[in-house]
Amino acid sequence: MKRLLVLTVLLAWSTIATAHETKMGDDGLHKQDWFLNSFLDLKDDLAEATKSGKRFAIVWEQKGCPYCADMHVINFADDKLRTWIKDHYVVLQLNLWGSREVTDFDGQVLPEKELARKYRITFTPTVQYFPESVAEMAGKKGADGEVARLPGYFRNGHFLGMFEYVWDKRYAKGQDFQRYIIEKSEARQPSR
Template sequence: MKLLARLALLAGLLLAGGVGVHGRGPLESSLHEAGGNRADLLYVVLFSLPDCPYCVAVRDAYLPALIDDPRFRGRVRIREVSISSPRLLTDFNGDRIPHTDLARRYKVKFAPTVLFLDAHGQPRADALLGGDSVGLYGGYLENRVMQGLAR
């Protein structure tokens, strides 16, 4: 029954065209914290493509759970990078670079890919590649976040 509920949610999100995390619009792409990056933060970075239904599902159905989880509140920053966009973002060093350059830096070749990075851009957990097809993605995502925060 859980699988049917998740599929219904995903279908609704896809029909709605994707509204961002909790209707908040596109995820922020800056990786640099004002006042310096805190060592205790974990950056959960979604690398996405336009018109990618799996990316929409990750962005709208799974990442909001991290924001709402009291175990992660204040410790996790969620960002989105479009692997095909020439738009600029602020990287961990405070430099303005195209989204495509950041994807190349981390060798991201397809979407969705979720990286778990520290405040200096170093990996703290294994990347999560691909989307959800059997309803297990939320568990995989939570495990990676827990792994990243434990390091």
């Protein structure tokens, strides 16, 4: 009887774990089927996001990055988190050491690894968030156009919190991300 119970639990656990597995691409990066598959023209990608009523973000990763893997198998495995991001964002995945050619907002064409240097991306994962429209990027180069950056791996609450922070345009109101998180935390606390 114990063996049957153990086998049942293991089977159930493996079924749950399998439901959240990600695919590995030829470049060694974990893939989400809802990530943007584009011609890597950032201006066009931002315009498409805007047209669909969503925000645009770039997630930078690299092969062998354990925190990138965690982002996929922990953060993106959370159905509520993943669904919220999919409903509100167009996410483009770029490779810190990649060689695909990307057309930057300013028209410059660079391999991913050179764009990463231009944007001062030094570790992974890093998520960059951009303004709501192409017009807001006019005259800005590299990372100067981003409205927020999530540098490194964060647990689900803070990870989703940054996406919500940008969606709510708190950066435009001068509110720091840390204050936003504190405000959200206090709002969840029961009244005393």
